[in-house]
Amino acid sequence: MWKWLFSREAAPPPPVVLVPPLFDFPPISARNRMLHSAYDVTFGKMALASLFQDYFHQARHFTTRIMLKPIDDPHVDLIATVSGPLDRKPNNDSIMGDALFRWQSDVNDPHTFMDLYVSTSDPILQMRSCAYYPKYGFGAFGVFPLLLKKRESPQDYGLMGLRYGSGNLSFGVTLVPFAMKDEIPKSAWLVSKMGRVTAGVQFEPQKRSAKLSNLMNWSCALGYGVGSGSPLCPSFNFNLELVKSSQFIASFYQHMVVQRRVKNPLEENSVVGITNYIDFGFELLTSVDDAIAANNISDSTFQIGASWQANKNFLLKAKAGPRSSSMALAFKSWWKPSFTISISATRDRADGKMQYGFGIQSENLREASYQRADPNFVMLTPSKEHLAEGIVWETGKRPMFQSDVDAGHFDVLPRELRPFDKIL
Structure with missing residues (x-):
C-alpha cells in the first residue's frame, strides 16, 4: 500500500502559452506625449512613427544608446546617445552626442516629470517640465532652452502650455511667454472621441497676428479605431487628415496578436504555444494645393511597413516607398541590463545600391520576461490543448484571463502588458 502511494506520479502541469513582452512598450515617445498637443499624438501618429522609424538607421551611420536607471531611486533615469557616420575620417565633426536626465514623480505614470537635455548641437542645454493631475484632468507644461548658440525668435526663449485631458476629450493651448504683445498663441487644439470615432482640429498660425478665418492656419483630422492600448489586444485604426488646406494624409495601422505552436527544447514540456505580435501600417501623403504641387516634382508620396x-x-521589420525600401533585424537579450543589437539595410531605387546602418542599445529601464498564460483563455486557435484542465500553472500566481483583457481589467497583468495611456 505504501509503495503504491509513493509510486503515484504527480499530475502533469497544465499546458501554457508564452506571452513575450514587446521590444519597446511603452515606446520612449510616450514618455513625452504631454509636451505635445493631443492632436499631434492621436490618430495613430505615435504607432506609425514607431513602425516607420524605430530600428531603421540612417544609411552608413551608427547609433549607440544607453538607458540607465539607478536601483536605489527608480524615479530618475538617464538616456545617452551617440550617433554618426561609419566613414573613418579624423576629427569628424558630424558625430553627435546628447544625454537626457529625467525625474518622474510616479514610476507608473509618465505624465508628471522634469528633464534636462544636453547636446553637442542646439539646444546645448534645455529644460522641460510637465505637471498633470489625473483627478482633475488639467495639466501644464513648459520647454525652456537655457543655452543656445543664437536666439533669433521669441520661441527660442521658451514655450508654455496648458491642457485638459480625459478619456473622451482633450483641449489645450501653447504660448510663447516672451512674444510680442500682439502675437497670438503658437497653437491650440481640440480633440474629442465618441465611441470608436475620433475627431480633432488644430490651429497653428503661420505668421504673427494671423486670422482665425484663414484656413491655411487650421488642420483637421478624423479617425476610426478599434481596440485598446494593451499589446494583448488586437487594434486597428484608420485616419484622414487635412493639413493647413495644402496636404491630405490617409493612414491606417493594425496590431495583431496571434499564437503559434512551439516546440522549444529549452522550455518546459507544458509550453505548447507562443504569442506573436504582427503590425501593419500604411501612410499616403498628397498635395491638394496647385501652387505647392507646381513647385514640386513629386507632390505625393506613400510608404507601407x-x-x-x-x-x-x-x-x-520592413518598409517600402517610391524612393527606397528598407529592412531591419533586431536582437534583444533580456539580461540586466538588456542589450539590443540591430542592423538595417536600405536600397535606393535610383541607383540600386544597398547601404547599411547599425545600432546598439543597452537599458535597465524595464524588467520584462515571459509570462505564462492559460491556453483555455488566451489561445485564439482551438486545439486539443484548448481543452486542458486546470488554470493555475504556478502556485500563488493568477493566470492571465482573456475575459479580463477583453473587459479592460488590466490590473492582473504585468505593467509591460497594460495600456500606456488612460487619457485621450
Whole structure:
C-alpha cells in the first residue's frame, strides 16, 4: 500500500502559452506625449512613427544608446546617445552626442516629470517640465532652452502650455511667454472621441497676428479605431487628415496578436504555444494645393511597413516607398541590463545600391520576461490543448484571463502588458 502511494506520479502541469513582452512598450515617445498637443499624438501618429522609424538607421551611420536607471531611486533615469557616420575620417565633426536626465514623480505614470537635455548641437542645454493631475484632468507644461548658440525668435526663449485631458476629450493651448504683445498663441487644439470615432482640429498660425478665418492656419483630422492600448489586444485604426488646406494624409495601422505552436527544447514540456505580435501600417501623403504641387516634382508620396516579433528576442521589420525600401533585424537579450543589437539595410531605387546602418542599445529601464498564460483563455486557435484542465500553472500566481483583457481589467497583468495611456 505504501509503495503504491509513493509510486503515484504527480499530475502533469497544465499546458501554457508564452506571452513575450514587446521590444519597446511603452515606446520612449510616450514618455513625452504631454509636451505635445493631443492632436499631434492621436490618430495613430505615435504607432506609425514607431513602425516607420524605430530600428531603421540612417544609411552608413551608427547609433549607440544607453538607458540607465539607478536601483536605489527608480524615479530618475538617464538616456545617452551617440550617433554618426561609419566613414573613418579624423576629427569628424558630424558625430553627435546628447544625454537626457529625467525625474518622474510616479514610476507608473509618465505624465508628471522634469528633464534636462544636453547636446553637442542646439539646444546645448534645455529644460522641460510637465505637471498633470489625473483627478482633475488639467495639466501644464513648459520647454525652456537655457543655452543656445543664437536666439533669433521669441520661441527660442521658451514655450508654455496648458491642457485638459480625459478619456473622451482633450483641449489645450501653447504660448510663447516672451512674444510680442500682439502675437497670438503658437497653437491650440481640440480633440474629442465618441465611441470608436475620433475627431480633432488644430490651429497653428503661420505668421504673427494671423486670422482665425484663414484656413491655411487650421488642420483637421478624423479617425476610426478599434481596440485598446494593451499589446494583448488586437487594434486597428484608420485616419484622414487635412493639413493647413495644402496636404491630405490617409493612414491606417493594425496590431495583431496571434499564437503559434512551439516546440522549444529549452522550455518546459507544458509550453505548447507562443504569442506573436504582427503590425501593419500604411501612410499616403498628397498635395491638394496647385501652387505647392507646381513647385514640386513629386507632390505625393506613400510608404507601407510591417513588423513581426517572433519571440522576446527577435524583431523583423520592413518598409517600402517610391524612393527606397528598407529592412531591419533586431536582437534583444533580456539580461540586466538588456542589450539590443540591430542592423538595417536600405536600397535606393535610383541607383540600386544597398547601404547599411547599425545600432546598439543597452537599458535597465524595464524588467520584462515571459509570462505564462492559460491556453483555455488566451489561445485564439482551438486545439486539443484548448481543452486542458486546470488554470493555475504556478502556485500563488493568477493566470492571465482573456475575459479580463477583453473587459479592460488590466490590473492582473504585468505593467509591460497594460495600456500606456488612460487619457485621450
